[in-house]
Amino acid sequence: MTETEARKLLELAEGARAFSYSPYSGFCVGAAILTESGKIFTGCNVENASFGATICAERTAALKAVSEGERRFTALAVVGGRKDAPxxxxxxxxxxxxxxxxxxxNPKECMVILGTSEGSVDIRPFAEYLPFGFTNLEE
Ligand SMILES: [Zn+2]
Structure with a gap:
């Protein structure tokens, strides 16, 4: 994952953030997932009056990918902030x-990319975010 690729994914996440439906929190999030086959799926957070029914941008993007046959993610970019603010x-x-x-x-290979509007980019393996995740599948 080059920084240029990471920035492209962040840009797509930022674009998806514009569609955030977040009337309750006012916190708008966008995500973009790159799959093993090279496809990119984006998502935004979608809130609900029944708060537990709210879904995050990351899962929106993941559901779009899986529902179109993509089950191996190689990178995830996320951006978030208050509505109409950087x-x-x-x-x-x-x-x-x-x-x-x-x-x-694959927690050691999938990269999580976080960015800010000022242009800072943080790239680290998924394993750092979930070191002891629950899994029931044998790899
Ligand atoms: Zn979430």
């Missing part, structure tokens, strides 16, 4: 998303 701080995937995504990644 993304000043890095927005890491929540615990539920980390567990959800672990089903579809």
């Amino acid at each position: 993304c000043d701080e890095r927005c890491a995937p929540c615990g539920m998303c980390r567990q959800f995504l672990s089903e579809f990644v």
Whole structure:
């Protein structure tokens, strides 16, 4: 994963963030997933009046990928921040998303990319986000 590739994925995540439906928190998140076959799927957070029904941007993107036959993710980019404001701080995937995504990644190879509007980019393996994730599949 080069920095140029990471920045492209972040740009797509930022584009998806524009579609965030977040009337309750006002926190808009966008995500982009690169799959093993080279396809990219984006997603935004979608909130609900029944808060538990809310779905994060990362899982929206993952569901789009899996529902189109893509089950191996090689990179994930995430950006998030207040509505109509720049993304000043890095927005890491929540615990539920980390567990959800672990089903579809090689934790040592899949890269998680976090960015801010000022252009900072943080790239590290998924394994650093979920060191002891629950898995029931034999690799
Ligand atoms: Zn999440």
